[in-house]
Amino acid sequence: xxxxxxxxxxxxxxxxxxxxxxxxxxxxxxxxxxxxxxxxxxxxxxxxxxxxxxxxxxxxxxxxxxxxxxxxxxxxxxxxxxxxxxxxxxxxxxxxxxxxxxxxxxxxxxxxxxxxxxxxxxxxxxxxxxxxxxxxxxxxxxxxxxxxxxxxxxxxxxxxxxxxxxxxxxxxxxxxxxxxxxxxxxxxxxxxxxxxxxxxxxxxxxxxxxxxxxxxxxxxxxxxx
Amino acid sequence: xxxxxxxxxxxxxxxxxxxxxxxxxxxxxxxxxxxxxxxxxxxxxxxxxxxxxxxxxxxxxxxxxxxxxxxxxxxxxxxxxxxxxxxxxxxxxxxxxxxxxxxxxxxxxxxxxxxxxxxxxxxxxxxxxxxxxxxxxxxxxxxxxxxxxxxxxxxxxxxxxxxxxxxxxxxxxxxxxxxxxxxxxxxxxxxxxxxxxxxxxxxxxxxxxxxxxxxxxxxxxxxxxxxxxxxxxxxxxxxxxxxxxxxxxxxxxxxxxxxxxxxxxxxxxxxxxxxxxxxxxxxxxxxxxxxxxxxxxxxxxxxxxxxxxxxxxxxxxxxxxxxxxxxxxxxxx
Numbered sequence: 218x219x220x221x222x223x224x225x226x227x228x229x230x231x232x233x234x235x236x237x238x239x240x241x242x243x244x245x246x247x248x249x250x251x252x253x254x255x256x257x258x259x260x261x262x263x264x265x266x267x268x269x270x271x272x273x274x275x276x277x278x279x280x281x282x283x284x285x286x287x288x289x290x291x292x293x294x295x296x297x298x299x300x301x302x303x304x305x306x307x308x309x310x311x312x313x314x315x316x317x318x319x320x321x322x323x324x325x326x327x328x329x330x331x332x333x334x335x336x337x338x339x340x341x342x343x344x345x346x347x348x349x350x351x352x353x354x355x356x357x358x359x360x361x362x363x364x365x366x367x368x369x370x371x372x373x374x375x376x377x378x379x380x381x382x383x384x385x386x387x388x389x390x391x392x393x394x395x396x397x398x399x400x401x402x403x404x405x406x407x408x409x410x411x412x413x414x415x416x417x418x419x420x421x422x423x424x425x426x427x428x429x430x431x432x433x434x435x436x437x438x439x440x441x442x
Numbered sequence: 443x444x445x446x447x448x449x450x451x452x453x454x455x456x457x458x459x460x461x462x463x464x465x466x467x468x469x470x471x472x473x474x475x476x477x478x479x480x481x482x483x484x485x486x487x488x489x490x491x492x493x494x495x496x497x498x499x500x501x502x503x504x505x506x507x508x509x510x511x512x513x514x515x516x517x518x519x520x521x522x523x524x525x526x527x528x529x530x531x532x533x534x535x536x537x538x539x540x541x542x543x544x545x546x547x548x549x550x551x552x553x554x555x556x557x558x559x560x561x562x563x564x565x566x567x568x569x570x571x572x573x574x575x576x577x578x579x580x581x582x583x584x585x586x587x588x589x590x591x592x593x594x595x596x597x598x599x600x601x602x603x604x605x606x607x608x609x610x611x612x613x614x615x616x617x618x619x620x621x622x623x624x625x626x627x628x629x630x631x632x633x634x635x636x637x638x639x640x641x642x643x644x645x646x647x648x649x650x651x652x653x654x655x656x657x658x659x660x661x662x663x664x665x666x667x668x669x670x671x672x673x674x675x676x677x678x679x680x681x682x683x684x685x686x687x688x689x690x691x692x693x694x695x696x697x698x699x700x701x702x703x704x705x706x707x708x709x710x711x712x713x714x715x716x717x718x719x720x721x722x723x724x725x726x727x728x729x730x731x732x733x734x735x736x737x738x739x740x741x742x743x744x745x746x747x748x749x750x751x752x753x754x755x756x757x758x759x760x761x762x763x764x765x766x767x768x769x770x771x772x773x774x775x
Binding site for chain 2: 262265266269270272273274275276277278279281282287290291295298299302303312313315316319320358359362366369370373388
């Protein structure tokens with residue numbers, strides 16, 4: 218009798234003392250995720266709204282690092298949320314909401330950049346596909362980082378006036394003539410500045426596309442024999 | 443080795459302020475799958491702490507919900523077109539597969555597209571030009587003007603020697619020790635099969651004719667595998683109905699007179715001569731009226747060009763020959 222009780226006690230003690238999930242996210246984070254999951258199950262629309270309020274701003278900020286435009290960043294992020302809801306991706310999400318959404322936005326930005334600033338294989342860009350389930354791709358992560366760092370670099374190195382005009386146009390949503398008026402230059406000059414900035418981006422990113430497309434091809438050969 | 447970086451280092455990296463060494467460390471750290479979740483968690487924190495700009499969240503959520511409601515009302519297809527301009531999503535695995543599939547298709551397709559030039563060698567004669575071709579088995583083919591002969595580039599197959607003719611040619615087929623058949627195809631439906639023999643094949647849009655000089659040949663025609671055996675002196679003509687008519691004891695030598703730039707006409711109509719000139723010299727010949735068309739001529743002409751031939755014929759029949767552009771008109775004088 219005595220023995221049994223001691224054993225029971227020990228077990229309980231151990232269970233309490235053990236660090237249960239040492240590597241898992243913080244309990245608070247887990248609670249939030251669980252709460253969101255539950256909301257999505259009961260009322261998907263409400264779940265989407267909660268998710269949106271939590272992630273919209275940071276996602277837009279991140280997208281802007283790639284596309285350098287307020288409008289485009291917002292459009293791309295909204296599109297991600299829309300597709301997330303439309304394809305019911307929330308039903309079978311295996312990673313955290315954070316990584317899923319960031320990954321989707323980065324994919325979206327990459328696609329956009331590729332179309333706007335790269336001359337990629339027409340075959341690739343013509344293929345129509347649905348929302349990604351975004352499997353983890355460490356290589357892609359790194360190159361996405363390099364991509365926005367590169368964009369950041371290019372914009373940072375633009376001549377002062379050119380940079381100013383470009384940012385006014387892309388972040389303050391000002392029309393060419395408004396910028397011209399504000400800076401007291403001709404609308405033609407504004408146009409020249411903006412096209413110069415875009416041209417800089419295009420040439421600077423050219424190598425990036427080469428590397429990225431090479432990686433896509435190589436990894437497709439390695440992953441899908 | 444467990445690489446670990448501080449959040450500060452990471453934030454500096456995201457701002458593009460890290461030095462190459464720090465960059466290297468961060469990249470190593472990111473490449474570890476177990477750090478992926480932390481990477482995104484920190485990314486979220488970074489973007490929350492130092493936002494690039496402040497979007498109008500309320501407006502955005504309103505338009506998103508509006509769009510969703512529209513989507514619920516309409517079916518999926520409509521929703522695709524209902525929005526403004528949206529960038530399509532890509533699934534990486536699917537894209538890869540599609541990309542791979544496309545490359546494979548392209549390669550195979552290119553091979554398929556170029557299979558003829560790869561597998562076959564084609565001899566082609568221009569207008570007013572004849573040529574002798576010696577095949578690897580010792581057979582000789584004399585090609586008339588505006589004709590082509592296609593032969594396998596890498597040798598004949600083991601069971602038959604097969605060539606493809608369009609236009610006109612005379613074949614002198616040598617016999618092989620293993621009795622390998624020699625087949626001249628003019629279309630999928632018409633072929634001449636021989637052992638060792640000499641014959642001439644005429645295969646032009648106007649019609650198909652086979653003249654046998656010596657030996658024996660068999661003609662397979664029609665998709666129902668019908669056949670005709672020919673003897674020397676026979677002329678086989680494939681008529682418009684797809685039947686083969688055999689004409690016995692013809693002067694088959696005259697049919698290959700083109701070999702010596704000689705034209706032998708025996709009651710040949712101007713109509714036929716006009717077609718022949720167009721086939722061999724590429725010069726369209728128009729005939730003014732029906733009466734002229736049906737007039738015939740008999741004779742033996744040696745010429746190297748159409749002009750000369752038609753001039754002689756016109757003189758003999760008292761016709762007027764007028765050249766307009768690159769075509770010739772024959773009319774009564």
